Structures are given as structure tokens and as C-alpha cells.
Amino acid sequence: MIFDRLLQVAATAPETSGLRQGEDVLPYPSLARRIERLACGFANRGIGRGDVVALLIPNSPDIFAVAHALFAIGAIAMPLGPTATRAELAALAGKATPSAVVATPASKAAAEVLIADVAPGAALFITTDLAAVETAPVPLPALAADTPALYLFSSGSTGLPKVVPHTHAEILADGARTSGAWKLQPDDVVVNILPPNFAMGFLMGVIDTLSGGATTFYWSDPLPLALSRRKLLEAMVRQRVTLMGAVPAMYDIIAAQAGDFDLSLRIAFSGGAALKRSTFDAVQARFGIALRQAYGSTEAIMVSHNDAADPDATWASVGKPAGDAQVRIAPADTGLGDDVGELLIRSSSLMRGYLGDAAANALAFDDGWFRSGDLASLDEAGRIYIKGRSKLLIEVSGYKIDPIEVEDTLAAHPAVAELAVAGVPDARNGNKLRAYVVRRDEVSEDEIVRFARARLSSQKVPTEVAFLDALPRSSTGKLLRAKLLEL
Structure with missing residues (x-):
């Protein structure tokens, strides 16, 4: 096959x-x-x-x-x-x-x-x-x-983590869907900077580019990206790279590199985590290209790609379903509006089930549709907007709190370099919010809480602040929320 x-x-x-x-x-x-x-x-x-x-x-x-x-x-x-x-x-x-x-x-x-x-x-x-x-x-x-x-x-x-099996047919279907969404041609050069244990990195480097008959340029360096980004950009110029995919944190690092680079990019897409407007703006200002969001999961592989004619107006969307992928919104009590619910997915590259985990499979599927765990809405054109994670919602005194909203608010504090918010069991309220903060400058717990109170409703204000040297992240920069409470 x-x-x-x-x-x-x-x-x-x-x-x-x-x-x-x-x-x-x-x-x-x-x-x-x-x-x-x-x-x-x-x-x-x-x-x-x-x-x-x-x-x-x-x-x-x-x-x-x-x-x-x-x-x-x-x-x-x-x-x-x-x-x-x-x-x-x-x-x-x-x-x-x-x-x-x-x-x-x-x-x-x-x-x-x-x-x-x-x-x-x-x-x-x-x-x-x-x-x-x-x-x-x-x-x-x-x-x-x-x-x-x-x-x-x-x-x-x-x-x-659970084992996600994929068959020959599912992998080939993903290659066809992805290369079609990217409109790959044999003269395209796709740079792959993602590790192969990351689904997007493996599939981009092994099947997706191949499916379009294009060239894969593998980039790796023993130094962290922050120290090797100039070499990466210089290599992309030499190799005349036309397509790039990475996670938002990588684009933040690359866009901060000084110097002029005559890039040949026609598509730069972001996946694996929510894109922030500041990252979109930084890439566009730095390299003159609009960063497009793509959406997928380890279980469903590639689902959608934003190829809208106006990428600036639709920057927050992950696009419409690509190829034979289908999505629908299942009603859910999210507190985010009637149009927001859980995103359900069906496609020819969707796994048939986790390996040897009947209990997880019973929860993961709804009449053949995969329950992504992502909260989303669809606009009138059928474009997908990811609003958060249903599994991340924290119930505090009966309110369902999206930690992403709290994080985005606190991230505006000038002394906060990065942060994450988690729920901690509490006898009175079910849960209380704790903010894990990496400081850019000196700031106290009281200052963080007062900053939140001025901008958020009371139930969304963290009652505790823990200061860390760094947040726990995967090799691709993805926040490992399950490890926060272990710290």
C-alpha cells in the first residue's frame, strides 16, 4: 500500500x-x-x-x-x-x-x-x-x-498517553488530503523542523510531502531553536523553501531573529496549539507572509487548513474541513455561547480506536464520530474556530471556567513571561484556580491577583499563584498541563 x-x-x-x-x-x-x-x-x-x-x-x-x-x-x-x-x-x-x-x-x-x-x-x-x-x-x-x-x-x-494506531489506508488518505490542501507540486520544497514523535512532524516528513511529489528538507540542529534560528533561515533561503509548518512557539522564536532573509515561502502554517494574534502579526511583519492555521489531532491526523482569501480577517480560524473530512458541533454546556460545543470529526484518516483501551474508545466515539475534546464554533462559511478544550474546563462554585481565557488575560501583565492556570481541588468550591507563573520581572502574588480582579469576574480570578522557573513542556513546546499539579 x-x-x-x-x-x-x-x-x-x-x-x-x-x-x-x-x-x-x-x-x-x-x-x-x-x-x-x-x-x-x-x-x-x-x-x-x-x-x-x-x-x-x-x-x-x-x-x-x-x-x-x-x-x-x-x-x-x-x-x-x-x-x-x-x-x-x-x-x-x-x-x-x-x-x-x-x-x-x-x-x-x-x-x-x-x-x-x-x-x-x-x-x-x-x-x-x-x-x-x-x-x-x-x-x-x-x-x-x-x-x-x-x-x-x-x-x-x-x-x-494512549497508543493511536493508523493503517496504511489512513496514512495514505492523510497524505492525499494534506498535499491537496497545500496544493503541493514537484517543485515545492517543504521544510520539516518538527520531531518525528510528534504526529505532524512524522507525517509531514514521511508521507504528506511525498504524496505531492515534492521535496522534504529536514532541518535539525543540536542547539535550541533560539540559538540556531539564523542558520535555519539562511538554510531556508538557500534551499528555496516554499512551505513551512511549525507550532506557534517556534514561529515566535523565528520571527524574533534580526536580519534580512529573502524567503520563498508561499505557505506558512501553524498547528499543534492555538495561534495568538501577536504571533500572526509578528510573522507577517517580519517575513511578509500571513500565517495560516491548520487543525488536526493524533487520532484524526489532518482535518482542516485555512486557505481563506482574506487571511487577516480569518486569522483565528483553522479553516474549513479539507478533502473528505467532516465536522459537526455537538451541543455542550460550555458557558461560551449557544454556538459553541464539542467538535466532532469524521474522515478517512481517523483511527478506528485506541490500542487495547475499550473504556477510552467508548468515550472517544459517538456513532462513528470522534469526540475531539475541543470546543469550537462554525461561521456562516463553515470555517472552524477553536474556542478551548472541553477537558480543560474547570468548575468553580458551579461556574465552568476556561483556563485559556484566564491565561490570556494574565499574560498581558508586563512582569509575566508565561503562565498556565489549573484547577486545584477545594472542599468549599469544588475547585480553586492556581496560576503557575514564570516571571519576566519581579512581581508578587498579590499583584498578580489584583491585576486579575481588575479584568476578570470574581470566579475567574486565581486564588493562588505559584512561581516557576519554567513551565513543563513537550519537545515541541506544548504545555503539559497534567504535570502542573506534580510541581
Whole structure:
């Protein structure tokens, strides 16, 4: 299935299309031949249909080659964060025990510990040694559309991560929907700066760009983005990058880089978290391009993309459903207005259910529609506006409080660098609000509370303030709310 799509692209795409990293260029035809040999080599080493293979590989052409080789033999790719802790890796891999692990030399020690912790006897492959694994091509198995191909993990931002399986058909459907929404052509160059254990990073780097016959430019640097952003922008100029996708926090960092850069971007889209107007304005002022929001989830993959003719007027929208994706609003008591409810999703790339979690699946679906947990409204044109998370609503004295609203208000305080708001159990009110604040300048708890009282109704004012050096975040900058109460 997926390998067949790779062969189709390899047979029709120009030699200039393929994968790039640094100054290296890997055209699709030569990639397809190498992947076929690698797939046969994996099969000869005992990896077969239904086997789970953990990947400790950063954003690079290696993630493309290894994933497609596994797809070709019906094995299941399970990307993990190469920088995750031992406990995190064990907790995730323990949910779907791998038969093998593929790692870079830098992650070899972590892979060995992972195998010892949860998968004794699993084979270990190192990316620099994969040439020795490759064997002469033999006929590869015919795979059904519903063959599992990929295990991702839900973010766990409001609970424990769950295994999200996707089939060959679902991944191909996402590639077609995404490349169609982006109107990808073979002369497009898509930069991927997201880690492959992040759904958007994996799919953009492995299937979405390929589906349009375009080129993926993989960017990675050992330094944090704040210290490598100039090099990134210079590389984007050299590579003539036409499309970029990232989370809002990354755009904030990139837009703060001084200097002139003659970028070739025709699309820059933001996903993974709510876009703020200040980020939209900063990108437009800095690079002369309107930042478009996209929407999806690990479970449904890509759902919508804002391609409105007036991106300034619709900046807060994540656009209309793309391709065969459908959405509807389920009524919910949100306190945000009658037009706001929970966003339900249906599409050809929607997972069929979490792996081995009947209880979670019973809650996640409503007559075939996936309950996203996002609160949203639709305008008269059918554009989606995300208003918050239903799971984030905090009940205080009978009022349902959206912590995002409180956070946006307190973020305007000049001494607040960043913050998050959570509910803390309280015998009298059910919950009370606590603000976790990272200070830019000296400020007291009383000053924060007084600032909130002047701008919010009484039930929305935090009664406690905790000062932190940093908020807990994932590798992509996503706030890990479940960890706040552990601090």
C-alpha cells in the first residue's frame, strides 16, 4: 500500500524531487531502490507483518527510509522521542512492546536500556549500519488497506498517553488530503523542523510531502531553536523553501531573529496549539507572509487548513474541513455561547480506536464520530474556530471556567513571561484556580491577583499563584498541563 505510493512517485517525479538534509540530495528513485533492499533485509532478520519497531531517530532522511521499509513488509513503525527520559521511553514502549529498535549512534545507549526495560530479546539496529542490513530485492507482501502501519501516542497533556494506531489506508488518505490542501507540486520544497514523535512532524516528513511529489528538507540542529534560528533561515533561503509548518512557539522564536532573509515561502502554517494574534502579526511583519492555521489531532491526523482569501480577517480560524473530512458541533454546556460545543470529526484518516483501551474508545466515539475534546464554533462559511478544550474546563462554585481565557488575560501583565492556570481541588468550591507563573520581572502574588480582579469576574480570578522557573513542556513546546499539579 504505502510502498506502492512511493514507487508511483519515484516513477513520475523529477530527479530534483526527494529528500534533502544539509547539501545532500536523495532523489525518490534511488530512495525507493534503497528502501526495497532495506525492507528485504529487515524481513531476513525476522521482522514481519504486525511486528512493532520502535524508532529512536531524529528528524532526518533516516526516519523516512526506515519507516517506509517497515511499511513495505507490513511491520509497524513506532516513533519515540530520542531525547525522552528512560522512564518516559519505558512507559510508552511498554504499551506496545517492540520486536526491534532502530536508533542512531547517539541514541544507542538509550535503545539498549529500553530493550532491557521492556523488550528483552528485541533486535537493535543502528542507522549507520543499515547498509549492511540491505539485501537483494525479493517480492514484497501484498498488504490490505486495513494493515496497521503506525503507532503514535496521544499527547497526554490532560491524561496518560494512549497508543493511536493508523493503517496504511489512513496514512495514505492523510497524505492525499494534506498535499491537496497545500496544493503541493514537484517543485515545492517543504521544510520539516518538527520531531518525528510528534504526529505532524512524522507525517509531514514521511508521507504528506511525498504524496505531492515534492521535496522534504529536514532541518535539525543540536542547539535550541533560539540559538540556531539564523542558520535555519539562511538554510531556508538557500534551499528555496516554499512551505513551512511549525507550532506557534517556534514561529515566535523565528520571527524574533534580526536580519534580512529573502524567503520563498508561499505557505506558512501553524498547528499543534492555538495561534495568538501577536504571533500572526509578528510573522507577517517580519517575513511578509500571513500565517495560516491548520487543525488536526493524533487520532484524526489532518482535518482542516485555512486557505481563506482574506487571511487577516480569518486569522483565528483553522479553516474549513479539507478533502473528505467532516465536522459537526455537538451541543455542550460550555458557558461560551449557544454556538459553541464539542467538535466532532469524521474522515478517512481517523483511527478506528485506541490500542487495547475499550473504556477510552467508548468515550472517544459517538456513532462513528470522534469526540475531539475541543470546543469550537462554525461561521456562516463553515470555517472552524477553536474556542478551548472541553477537558480543560474547570468548575468553580458551579461556574465552568476556561483556563485559556484566564491565561490570556494574565499574560498581558508586563512582569509575566508565561503562565498556565489549573484547577486545584477545594472542599468549599469544588475547585480553586492556581496560576503557575514564570516571571519576566519581579512581581508578587498579590499583584498578580489584583491585576486579575481588575479584568476578570470574581470566579475567574486565581486564588493562588505559584512561581516557576519554567513551565513543563513537550519537545515541541506544548504545555503539559497534567504535570502542573506534580510541581
